[in-house]
Amino acid sequence: MIKQETINEILNTSRIEEVVGDFVRLTKRGVNYIGLCPFHDEKTPSFTVSPAKGICKCFGCGVGGDSIGFIMKHENYSYVEALRYLAKKYNIEIQETQLSSEEIQLLNEREALLLLTTFASDYFAENLHKHEEGIAIGLSYLKERGFTENSIKKFHLGYAVRQRDAFLTYATTKGYTIDNLEKSGLIIVRQQENNISRFDRFTERVIFPIHNFSGKVIGFGGRTLSTLNKNIAKYINSPESAIYHKSDILYGIFQAKRAIQKADKCYLVEGYTDVISLYQAGIENVVSSSGTSLTQGQIRQITRLTNNITVLYDGDSAGIQAAIRAVGMLLKENLNIRIVILPPSEDPDSFVRKRDLQEIQDFFAENEKDFIHFKIDVLSKEAGNDPIKKAEFVKQIATDIASIPDIIKVSFFVKQCSTLLGIPEPVLYQSVNKIRLATYRKEKLEQTKENTDINLLPADTEKFKLTSNSLEPLSISEVEKHILFLLLNYGEQIIEILDDTTCVPIRVDQFIFNDLDKDGIEFETLLYQKFLTIYAETAEKYSSDIIPQLKQNLDQEMFELFVTLVDIKPSPSPLWESSRIKSFINTIDNNKTKLHNEILNSLQVLRLLKLRAIKNTYLNETRKANEEDSLLILKKLNDITKIICDIEKDLGVSYR
Numbered sequence: 001m002i003k004q005e006t007i008n009e010i011l012n013t014s015r016i017e018e019v020v021g022d023f024v025r026l027t028k029r030g031v032n033y034i035g036l037c038p039f040h041d042e043k044t045p046s047f048t049v050s051p052a053k054g055i056c057k058c059f060g061c062g063v064g065g066d067s068i069g070f071i072m073k074h075e076n077y078s079y080v081e082a083l084r085y086l087a088k089k090y091n092i093e094i095q096e097t098q099l100s101s102e103e104i105q106l107l108n109e110r111e112a113l114l115l116l117t118t119f120a121s122d123y124f125a126e127n128l129h130k131h132e133e134g135i136a137i138g139l140s141y142l143k144e145r146g147f148t149e150n151s152i153k154k155f156h157l158g159y160a161v162r163q164r165d166a167f168l169t170y171a172t173t174k175g176y177t178i179d180n181l182e183k184s185g186l187i188i189v190r191q192q193e194n195n196i197s198r199f200d201r202f203t204e205r206v207i208f209p210i211h212n213f214s215g216k217v218i219g220f221g222g223r224t225l226s227t228l229n230k231n232i233a234k235y236i237n238s239p240e241s242a243i244y245h246k247s248d249i250l251y252g253i254f255q256a257k258r259a260i261q262k263a264d265k266c267y268l269v270e271g272y273t274d275v276i277s278l279y280q281a282g283i284e285n286v287v288s289s290s291g292t293s294l295t296q297g298q299i300r301q302i303t304r305l306t307n308n309i310t311v312l313y314d315g316d317s318a319g320i321q322a323a324i325r326a327v328g329m330l331l332k333e334n335l336n337i338r339i340v341i342l343p344p345s346e347d348p349d350s351f352v353r354k355r356d357l358q359e360i361q362d363f364f365a366e367n368e369k370d371f372i373h374f375k376i377d378v379l380s381k382e383a384g385n386d387p388i389k390k391a392e393f394v395k396q397i398a399t400d401i402a403s404i405p406d407i408i409k410v411s412f413f414v415k416q417c418s419t420l421l422g423i424p425e426p427v428l429y430q431s432v433n434k435i436r437l438a439t440y441r442k443e444k445l446e447q448t449k450e451n452t453d454i455n456l457l458p459a460d461t462e463k464f465k466l467t468s469n470s471l472e473p474l475s476i477s478e479v480e481k482h483i484l485f486l487l488l489n490y491g492e493q494i495i496e497i498l499d500d501t502t503c504v505p506i507r508v509d510q511f512i513f514n515d516l517d518k519d520g521i522e523f524e525t526l527l528y529q530k531f532l533t534i535y536a537e538t539a540e541k542y543s544s545d546i547i548p549q550l551k552q553n554l555d556q557e558m559f560e561l562f563v564t565l566v567d568i569k570p571s572p573s574p575l576w577e578s579s580r581i582k583s584f585i586n587t588i589d590n591n592k593t594k595l596h597n598e599i600l601n602s603l604q605v606l607r608l609l610k611l612r613a614i615k616n617t618y619l620n621e622t623r624k625a626n627e628e629d630s631l632l633i634l635k636k637l638n639d640i641t642k643i644i645c646d647i648e649k650d651l652g653v654s655y656r
């Protein structure tokens with residue numbers, strides 16, 4: 001492990017413009033540098049480097065970070081690898097704490113298991129290339145399948161030999177404990193009466209190491225090459241452990257992440273070999289879910305890189321059914337999904353092997369269908385002229401559309417489908433609305449019913465706005481992000497507020513927290529709320545210099561948010577403009593009054609949006625409530641409307 005002093009030295013020595021400058025041609029522009037973004041294709045430079053802030057950021061695609069972050073992204077390095085790179089560049093000697101076998105035991109379980117899986121992965125790879133059996137059986141199998149030396153290295157493929165305790169013996173002589181070997185699932189333990197036997201999980205198999213998002217080996221898949229026993233499973237995987245969670249696995253994500261980001265698209269296939277074959281054919285933005293439908297955890301990893309997913313499926317009917325299932329899941333996540341069905345009797349692996357890159361790309365481009373077209377195709381074939389089946393299938397399509405959170409997309413799909421199906425748009429809209437309403441009520445019922453006080457803001461009111469004046473220019477999450485922006489960039493500045501008749505100085509972050517606390521407001525966007533909490537915790541511990549402390553406690557997702565928040569040249573979002581709310585963001589500089597106004601406005605706008613969302617729910621509730629309830633609701637509506645009017649007056653706007 002690298003010592004903290006070394007890390008500090010690296011951080012203090014490296015200069016962002018030099019680090020980026022090794023990869024991007026930079027031109028000086030005022031206090032900053034500017035160049036062509038290495039993370040997306042562009043002709044006019046929008047990649048900005050700020051030596052003063054020590055960060056870089058692309059105003060085209062939003063990618064950015066500090067020196068370490070830039071190297072991690074650009075070179076696909078882990079945090080430690082990026083540190084090593086920078087240390088080398090600046091001739092900094094790396095001080096490491098050497099691990100003794102006692103220390104290995106002391107490391108917490110996760111870290112110990114990660115060390116072990118990395119060790120095992122190297123061992124399997126070495127077998128493949130150096131062990132007699134590995135070369136004769138494993139390597140020759142992979143070569144036969146057409147995998148190049150380059151792909152074998154890239155995916156770090158390996159081989160587990162036939163001898164049933166080969167790995168067990170080797171690992172224990174290297175100081176790894178039986179306990180951890182068992183926990184990692186690499187060793188299986190059988191107990192019969194007083195007899196305990198232990199043996200390797202993977203034997204006589206080609207090994208596919210499974211990397212997580214940041215490139216650590218967390219588990220293995222093994223394909224059998226045994227010809228003797230026909231009863232054993234073709235593929236086996238590591239069991240669940242502290243580091244391996246099957247439902248979060250996206251095979252190939254580490255190797256593909258940069259390509260996904262650059263192409264702004266991710267291909268999804270089913271098997272390990274599909275991934276490698278496509279990668280080898282030149283389609284590098286490909287991952288496998290190793291199953292039929294995607295989980296939230298897998299989707300989260302993809303959406304960090306792109307919102308565009310193209311699912312490749314076999315041309316048989318099982319493949320098509322699987323595609324329909326996967327799509328339902330993806331729609332709820334607001335992703336743009338396309339589907340390519342391969343020719344009958346082909347899987348991605350066999351398909352790419354017979355074609356060159358151009359042919360593959362042409363086929364994908366010609367056969368890519370968005371989900372609506374795809375589903376209408378499949379279902380209308382099944383329904384034929386049967387009116388009952390047809391009605392059922394229109395309902396299915398409506399259900400799919402209703403599950404899309406983004407209402408702009410909903411209206412787009414409604415329009416498209418009404419043309420494709422020959423159904424009048426209002427009719428389709430009505431059935432979509434009905435389903436959304438029903439789902440909404442169901443969710444609402446499942447929640448505890450006590451949250452009707454206006455101070456307690458129900459978290460899901462924002463997503464149900466289809467029936468009312470829904471196209472607000474500003475969304476709640478937009479405003480929440482803006483407040484975080486102010487917190488991060490101005491948190492430690494002092495503004496003056498009027499307390500009765502005297503001016504009282506108060507720090508911006510304190511002011512924001514007080515104001516949110518007053519009405520018990522929490523951010524609805526989970527990531528933003530998490531960030532807010534971490535900021536508050538850091539501010540409590542360190543009274544000044546909060547940002548450098550904060551930075552050290554962020555995971556990658558939060559760090560990416562951090563980078564988008566530390567803006568080099570803030571500019572008012574056009575959304576504020578179209579909401580007719582004045583934003584001072586680009587002219588604050590050192591003007592405390594403007595800063596104060598900007599903060600007040602933002603907090604009030606958030607309050608306003610939340611109240612209006614609640615008002616909409618109440619309005620909907622009155623429609624279905626009995627008389628007694630509806631009187632109660634009307635009273636609440638009246639109260640809310642009064643507060644809304646006050647805030648609107650305060651902001652100098654009116655939305656009726």
Ligand SMILES: [Zn+2]
Pocket residue numbers: 037038039040047058059060061062063
């Ligand atoms: Zn860019």
